[in-house]
Amino acid sequence: MTTVRLTMAQALVRFLAAQHSERDRVEHRFFEGCFGIFGHGNVTGVGQALAESPDLLTYYQARNEQAMVHTAAGFARMRNRLATLACTTSIGPGATNMVTGAAAATVNRVPVLLLPGDTFASRRPDPVLQQLEVPWRGDVSVNDCFQPVCRYWDRIERPEQLIPAALAAMRVLTNQAETGAVLLALPQDVQTEAYDYPAEFLARRVWHIGRPLPEAVALDEAVQLIRSANRPLIVAGGGVIYSEATDALRQLVRRTGIPVCETQAGKGSLPFDHPGALGAIGATGTLAANRAAAAADLVIGVGTRYSDFTTASKTAFATAVRFININIADFDAHKLAGLALVGDARATLEELDRRLQSWAVDDEYRRECEQMRQQWDQEVTRLYHLGHGPLPAQSEVIGAVNDLSAPQDVVVCAAGSMPGDLHKLWRTRDAKGYHVEYGYSTMGYEIAGALGVKMAAPDREVYVMVGDGSYLMMAQELVTSIQERLKLTVVLVDNQGFASIGGLSRSKGTAGFGTKYRYRSDGSLGDDSGSQEEEPLPVDLGLTAQGMGAHVIRARNVEELRDALIAAKKVERTVVVHVVTDRYQGVPDYESWWDVPVAEVSKLPDVEKARAEHERGSARRRWHL
Ligand SMILES: Cc1ncc(C[n+]2csc(CCOP(=O)(O)OP(=O)(O)O)c2C)c(N)n1
Ligand SMILES: [Mg+2]
Numbered sequence: 345m346t347t348v349r350l351t352m353a354q355a356l357v358r359f360l361a362a363q364h365s366e367r368d369r370v371e372h373r374f375f376e377g378c379f380g381i382f383g384h385g386n387v388t389g390v391g392q393a394l395a396e397s398p399d400l401l402t403y404y405q406a407r408n409e410q411a412m413v414h415t416a417a418g419f420a421r422m423r424n425r426l427a428t429l430a431c432t433t434s435i436g437p438g439a440t441n442m443v444t445g446a447a448a449a450t451v452n453r454v455p456v457l458l459l460p461g462d463t464f465a466s467r468r469p470d471p472v473l474q475q476l477e478v479p480w481r482g483d484v485s486v487n488d489c490f491q492p493v494c495r496y497w498d499r500i501e502r503p504e505q506l507i508p509a510a511l512a513a514m515r516v517l518t519n520q521a522e523t524g525a526v527l528l529a530l531p532q533d534v535q536t537e538a539y540d541y542p543a544e545f546l547a548r549r550v551w552h553i554g555r556p557l558p559e560a561v562a563l564d565e566a567v568q569l570i571r572s573a574n575r576p577l578i579v580a581g582g583g584v585i586y587s588e589a590t591d592a593l594r595q596l597v598r599r600t601g602i603p604v605c606e607t608q609a610g611k612g613s614l615p616f617d618h619p620g621a622l623g624a625i626g627a628t629g630t631l632a633a634n635r636a637a638a639a640a641d642l643v644i645g646v647g648t649r650y651s652d653f654t655t656a657s658k659t660a661f662a663t664a665v666r667f668i669n670i671n672i673a674d675f676d677a678h679k680l681a682g683l684a685l686v687g688d689a690r691a692t693l694e695e696l697d698r699r700l701q702s703w704a705v706d707d708e709y710r711r712e713c714e715q716m717r718q719q720w721d722q723e724v725t726r727l728y729h730l731g732h733g734p735l736p737a738q739s740e741v742i743g744a745v746n747d748l749s750a751p752q753d754v755v756v757c758a759a760g761s762m763p764g765d766l767h768k769l770w771r772t773r774d775a776k777g778y779h780v781e782y783g784y785s786t787m788g789y790e791i792a793g794a795l796g797v798k799m800a801a802p803d804r805e806v807y808v809m810v811g812d813g814s815y816l817m818m819a820q821e822l823v824t825s826i827q828e829r830l831k832l833t834v835v836l837v838d839n840q841g842f843a844s845i846g847g848l849s850r851s852k853g854t855a856g857f858g859t860k861y862r863y864r865s866d867g868s869l870g871d872d873s874g875s876q877e878e879e880p881l882p883v884d885l886g887l888t889a890q891g892m893g894a895h896v897i898r899a900r901n902v903e904e905l906r907d908a909l910i911a912a913k914k915v916e917r918t919v920v921v922h923v924v925t926d927r928y929q930g931v932p933d934y935e936s937w938w939d940v941p942v943a944e945v946s947k948l949p950d951v952e953k954a955r956a957e958h959e960r961g962s963a964r965r966r967w968h969l
Contacts, residue, residue, distance in 0.1 A: 347540035352503040353389040353530070354396065355541045356459070359510050361400040362546060365426045365518050367553040372426045374518070374551070375457070376419070376799075377402040379412035383434025384473065385461020389535025390432045401430070404828065407820040409433050411792035413445020413525070414781075415821070416456040418756070418789075418796025420449075422776060424586045425523060426553065428455045429796070435461040435532065436474025440486050447493040448784035450524030452609070453582070453649075453673075455517040458494070458527040460487050465501045465531035472532075487529040495524035501531060503539035510545075518551035520586070520688075521673040555587075555688035557695055558670070562685050566668050567699045569683065573642035573666075575709060576602045579625060579654065582609025583647010583671060589690035590775045593646070594618065596697040601710040602644070605633035607654045608767055608782035610647065616771040617721075619714050626654040628764035631723065631934040632716035637661055638935070645669045647689045650679045653782065657939030659964040667968070680968040724769050727931060736902045737929035738762065738837060742769050744902055745807055745835055748909040753805040754779050754797050758789035760811035761844035762837060765931045776801070787811075788818030791834060795821055798830045805913070808834040812861070812885060813842045819888065825918045826893035833912045834894070834920045835905075838885055839927035846872035847930060852942050852958075853950030860927075872927075889920035899923040937961045 350358065363374040378401045382391045394403045406412035412431050420428035433439050439460030449456040463475045463485050471477050476486045491497050496516040498509040506528075513526045557563070570576055584593055590613055597604055597620040604614050605625035614621040623630035625637055637643070637660045645667060648654060655661070667682030670692045677684035685692055704710075728743025742765055745755065751773035757763050758781040772778045779797055781789045790810040798806045810819075815836055825832050846859035849872065856872020861881050890896045895915045899905040905923050912919040942958040943951050 346543040348543055348546060349538055349540050351389070351393065351536050351538050352500060352506050353393040353535040355503070355506055355539070355546065356390065356510065357393040357397060357400055358546045359506075360430055360457075362548045363514055364548065364550045365553055366550045367426060367555075371550060372423070374427055374514075375401060375430050376427055377404055378430040378432055379404045379406050379415060380432035381406055381409055381412070381434065381438055383438050383461070385435030385438070385532045386432050386459070386530070386535070387434070389461070389530065389532055390459060392536075404824070406824055408818065409438055409441035410445045410788065411818055411821045413442050413449060413456055413458065414786070414789045414792035415796040415799070417445065417449040417452065417454045418779070418793035419800045420454045420456060420796070421452070421779065422754075422797045422800035424588060425455055425520065428457065428517065430457040430459055432459040433461060435463060435472070436486060440489065443490060443493060444786060446490055446525035446527065448781065448786045448789060450493050450495060452781060452783040453523055455523040456525050457513065457517060458490070458525055460527065460529055461535070462487050462499060462529040462531040464533045466533050485529070487527070490525075490527045493525060494527045495522050496526040498527070499529040499531070500534055503534060503537045507541070507545050514549075514551060518553060520553060555691040557691050558685035558687040562683065563695060563699060566683055566685055566696065569642060569666060569668060570644070570696070570700060571703050574706070575636070575640050576642040576644060576705065577636050577640040578602050578604040579607065579643055579645045579648050580604050580610040580613035581607045581646060581648025583689045584610050584613040585775055587647065587672070587689035589646070589693055590614070592690045592693040592697070596693050599697065600700060600703060601705040603636055603713040605629065605636065607648050607651070608763065608780050611767060611770070611778045611780070612772040612775045615773050619717065622713060622717055623720060624767040626656045626660055627933070627936050627938040628653060628767040629656070629660075629934060629936050630720045630768055632713070632720040634660065634935045635716060636713060640665055643667050645671070645682065646693065647671055649676050649783075651783070652939060656936045658966050658968065659937045659961070661966070661968070663966050665968070724771065727769055730929075732926060732929050733901070735924055735926040736905070738765055738839070738925050739769055739931050740902045741835065741837055741905060741923060741925060742766060744905045744909060745809070746771050748906060749805060749807055751777065753777060753807060754801065755807045755809060756780070756790060756794040756797055757809040758782070758793065759785045759787040759814050760842070761847065761930060762809050762811055766809065768931060768934070787814040790814050791819060791825070791832065792821045794832050795825055795828075795830055798825075798832060802830070806832050808832050810834060810836055811843070812836065812838040812840065815885060819892065822889060822892040822894050822918055822920070829917070831916060832918045833909070834889070834918065836885060836889065836920055836922045838922060838924045840880065841872070841927070843927045846927070848940065851954065852940065853946070853948055853952070853954035855950070886920065886922040889922070894918045894920040896920045896922060937964065939965070
């Protein structure tokens with residue numbers, strides 16, 4: 345057997361460079377690079393290996409470890425989970441900074457490979473700088489806190505352990521049902537130890553990603569249920585897009601007339617103007633989709649995890665509704681007591697279409713849905729052109745960006761009031777044109793994740809919609825975008841604080857307590873009721889973006905915003921368009937509900953009122969057993 349004498353870190357870099365995924369006979373390099381921030385714990389191990397062989401794996405320097413995991417996740421999502429980036433860190437804080445990124449990737453079922461440094465396997469210098477000492481256990485380090493947020497977790501304590509661990513990591517990363525964050529903790533001494541690695545371990549390897557079909561009996565039962573339904577409705581989730589099932593969906597919808605609504609991850613499954621497209625469903629849903637959901641007698645979920653936003657906290661659907669769930673993950677396919685069709689979305693939709701033969705919904709139902717869709721489109725037009733002043737409304741900002749972006753461009757967002765408004769209002773024209781991280785809704789994902797989107801799709805313009813709160817939490821990757829010449833157009837929507845949570849707080853009787861970036865002259869904590877004497881903070885977010893190298897344009901109204909977006913197209917580096925909006929001009933809910941518990945007893949009358957309202961809402965919750 346041929347062997348190659350390498351350090352564990354050198355073998356790892358060679359192994360990563362040799363991994364490929366393959367679906368539909370098309371092969372992709374699985375790791376297109378490695379992000380990192382060096383310190384002790386990786387600079388002389390993985391860092392040495394990357395420096396020695398830059399041709400194997402491109403190294404990218406990030407500013408924050410959480411951000412680089414978001415970048416890897418944004419990249420992997422944009423590539424439909426067929427490729428990703430690795431992330432290397434030092435030990436201690438460098439490693440634990442990745443926990444939020446790992447959780448976000450795992451919640452969203454997106455593959456990322458995390459390679460944190462770890463304390464010495466030999467334990468001779470313990471406690472090493474940044475080591476957590478655990479008196480009752482010798483074999484733990486801070487990296488153990490990744491266990492619940494990773495789909496595979498391992499620590500390589502001998503160089504030869506890399507062989508089974510790396511293979512196990514790859515199996516999970518390329519398994520569509522299990523994928524998420526995968527972590528290999530790398531003790532700093534072991535990274536530098538040499539071993540005679542078998543050449544086969546380092547050879548080119550291709551991981552097949554299949555398109556399995558559900559069992560024939562389950563398909564038969566599904567066809568029977570669909571044929572006997574009067575008002576079937578498809579809920580398209582992220583699985584439709586990852587599986588590249590949008591054409592199959594369109595074909596099925598065109599022929600059968602079953603209308604489609606979309607989750608956050610599934611938005612883009614159909615273009616917004618397709619006759620069967622009812623748009624967003626659930627807590628942030630459109631009137632068309634929410635009305636269709638309430639009246640549906642059969643729901644066909646495709647690649648959805650049925651989060652509370654999708655089901656409007658289990659109030660969106662009627663008690664008697666049946667569910668058919670097409671999902672690659674058995675875990676999701678069984679939700680809401682659905683008939684589980686465990687399989688690939690595209691293959692299963694094609695098979696259902698074939699088996700349904702000439703069956704279609706009633707013309708009347710088809711017409712009714714098309715009418716609801718048209719009415720919704722008018723509502724979007726109204727909100728795009730509110731003519732609100734003096735400060736513009738957020739819906740007008742969305743309208744301007746939508747109007748001035750090209751169909752194949754990508755809008756990226758994650759937290760605040762913007763994701764819900766985008767879900768309702770963004771007119772998606774391309775299956776990969778809408779990228780909102782709403783599984784973990786991580787403030788700070790926006791710019792970092794968008795960087796990954798741009799790396800994965802350099803030919804598309806990437807529009808980042810970021811609130812002032814998210815911006816302040818994690819804006820530093822603007823610097824990385826300048827460094828890597830990856831242009832982003834960032835629309836910084838400044839409404840002076842956490843408007844979404846302020847609104848939620850007001851609606852629950854607590855007057856927006858602690859959600860506004862303003863301070864009062866007497867030094868007391870302001871709320872968000874608009875009733876106190878307040879002064880704005882002496883803070884200029886535009887200047888901070890300029891300081892990080894971005895080209896900054898300020899827009900005071902919608903016309904200036906449109907001009908700024910046109911001007912931004914001609915700028916080569918990252919542009920930040922800073923627009924101040926009216927914090928109190930939100931987009932309404934459309935017959936939906938979100939379960940946020942309210943205090944059962946309180947001294948505040950508004951809380952008591954909100955509690956009574958909450959109980960009325962709760963009465964609509966269903967079990968779906
Ligand atoms: C890391 C993180 N911390 C806290 C939250 C809870 N949270 C959700 S939205 C939000 C406010 C976001 O403010 P901003 O980005 O300005 O958007 P706006 O609500 O004003 O639209 C907060 C604190 C979160 N989603 N993520
Ligand atoms: Mg804000």
